[in-house]
Structures are given as C-alpha cells and as structure tokens.
Amino acid sequence: MGSEVSTGGGGKARGRDERRQAIVGAAFTVFARQGYARTCVQDVAREAGVAKPTVYNHLADKESLYRQAVESAADRVGAQGLAVVDGLREVAAEDDPREALSAVGRGLLRVCHDEDARAVHRLADAEAARFPGLAASARERTALRLRSALADRLARLVLAGRLRPCEPEVAAEHFLALLTGPLEYRPDADPEAVAEAAVEVFLRAYGTG
Incomplete structure (x- = not known):
C-alpha cells in the first residue's frame, strides 16, 4: 500500500x-x-x-503557479532576514551594540543579495502589469517585514540605553539603506567592508557614545 x-x-x-x-x-x-x-x-x-x-x-494554471512561486520565495527570503535580525535580541544594556550590529549587517547583506532574493524582486517587477499587486506583496513579505522586525530590535536597544532616543522605523530604514546603497553603485564591493562602514555611520548618528 x-x-x-x-x-x-x-x-x-x-x-x-x-x-x-x-x-x-x-x-x-x-x-x-x-x-x-x-x-x-x-x-x-x-x-x-x-x-x-x-x-x-x-x-489551477500557470498564473497561479507564478504568483505562488514568487510569494512563497518572498516568504522564505523574509524569514531568513528575520532570523538574522533576531541576533540583536541578546544585546544587553551593558553591551556595546557595534559587534552585534556588524554581524546583523553582514547577515542581511548575504540575504538581500542572495540569488533567490534578487530573483523574487526581478520576477515580481518584470510581470507587474500581468500581476497587479505582486510587487507590493513581495516587498511586504521581504523589505517591509524586515524593516518592522529591525525597528523592534532597535527600539529595544534604545530602551536599554545602547542607542539614543529615536524613531525606530526611521532608524531601521537608515541602517538598511547604509547596507544596501553602496552595492547599488559598487556591486563588487566587499560586503564585510560595507557592513562595517554602515555600522560606523549608523552609530555616529544613533549611538550614545
């Protein structure tokens, strides 16, 4: 049987x-x-x-396959990003957040520039006319979900006194832009160096030291 x-x-x-x-x-x-x-x-x-x-x-059909494929992959990419951001959970009030932020930055660069992540946004944008709302759905499942989770972790660092008082979602947007922006202009840039530079600039703006 x-x-x-x-x-x-x-x-x-x-x-x-x-x-x-x-x-x-x-x-x-x-x-x-x-x-x-x-x-x-x-x-x-x-x-x-x-x-x-x-x-x-x-x-039911090819259209359903496409939408399901893109959204399922977006969920997977989003979950990988959330797992990386969760690394900020253990930063205590007495800890310097630099090391944890650097590790998160490196991890997010790996996730955001993985081939699956690139393919999700490429496929969603390429068929935007055929699949209205798919690009927005993919963004919600990846970038917006990631921003929300990162904002939550940064808010906890503010409460712990490791970052200055700020609007967490704005701070999260700034951190993500500092990570992803340089690679838009220099795709061959060293991700390690990009992450370290992003954290340095971020802490100059939001650090307490």
Missing part, C-alpha cells in the same frame, strides 16, 4: 502539502531561469519530477 493510505488522513495532508511545496519550489526555479513567457507548465512538472496533471491538481 502507498504511504498516503497507510499513514491516515494526517499523512495524506502532509504528503499533499509537501508535494505542493515541491511544485511551487520547482516553479520558482524555472521562472527564475526562464522568465514567465518562456516557461510552460510542463517545464515545471519536469523540474518537480511529477506529471503535468499533478501540477494542475495542486495549482
């Missing part, structure tokens, strides 16, 4: 969810490689290792 039968209803649900996730992941890979226009459902089925009808059993 197949595993979906032998493991009961819960096993069937898990198996179906896992297969859907695999299809959505394969779709993102193919769309990132080929773009929307050059991709067909058969390409996604082949990448996922399933039959074409199986794809349609989980997602």
Whole structure:
C-alpha cells in the first residue's frame, strides 16, 4: 500500500502539502531561469519530477503557479532576514551594540543579495502589469517585514540605553539603506567592508557614545 493510505488522513495532508511545496519550489526555479513567457507548465512538472496533471491538481494554471512561486520565495527570503535580525535580541544594556550590529549587517547583506532574493524582486517587477499587486506583496513579505522586525530590535536597544532616543522605523530604514546603497553603485564591493562602514555611520548618528 502507498504511504498516503497507510499513514491516515494526517499523512495524506502532509504528503499533499509537501508535494505542493515541491511544485511551487520547482516553479520558482524555472521562472527564475526562464522568465514567465518562456516557461510552460510542463517545464515545471519536469523540474518537480511529477506529471503535468499533478501540477494542475495542486495549482489551477500557470498564473497561479507564478504568483505562488514568487510569494512563497518572498516568504522564505523574509524569514531568513528575520532570523538574522533576531541576533540583536541578546544585546544587553551593558553591551556595546557595534559587534552585534556588524554581524546583523553582514547577515542581511548575504540575504538581500542572495540569488533567490534578487530573483523574487526581478520576477515580481518584470510581470507587474500581468500581476497587479505582486510587487507590493513581495516587498511586504521581504523589505517591509524586515524593516518592522529591525525597528523592534532597535527600539529595544534604545530602551536599554545602547542607542539614543529615536524613531525606530526611521532608524531601521537608515541602517538598511547604509547596507544596501553602496552595492547599488559598487556591486563588487566587499560586503564585510560595507557592513562595517554602515555600522560606523549608523552609530555616529544613533549611538550614545
């Protein structure tokens, strides 16, 4: 007997969810490689290792595949950014935040400039006319979610006396701009140096020393 039968209803649900996730992941890979226009459902089925009808059993059409693929990848990228920002949680009142901010900066640069992150925004922007709201959805799941989480951590540093009183969301925007801005102009810049410079400037503006 197949595993979906032998493991009961819960096993069937898990198996179906896992297969859907695999299809959505394969779709993102193919769309990132080929773009929307050059991709067909058969390409996604082949990448996922399933039959074409199986794809349609989980997602109704190519348009649904595209939206789900981009949003699922955006959620994944966003979660990676949140995990990095969580590194500020342990900074105590007596700690110098420089080291923790530098580690967060390096981590965020890795996440923001990873190929998946680039592909999410490239795909969302490329098909903005066909998928109204998709670019905004991707931004909400990545940049805006990250800003909110970073603002929360910076607010805690303000309360702990490690940063001067400020508007946390504005401070978060400044920190993120200091990280990502230089690489827009110098894509080959050393991320380590960029992170260190960003923290130096940020602490000159928001530090208590």
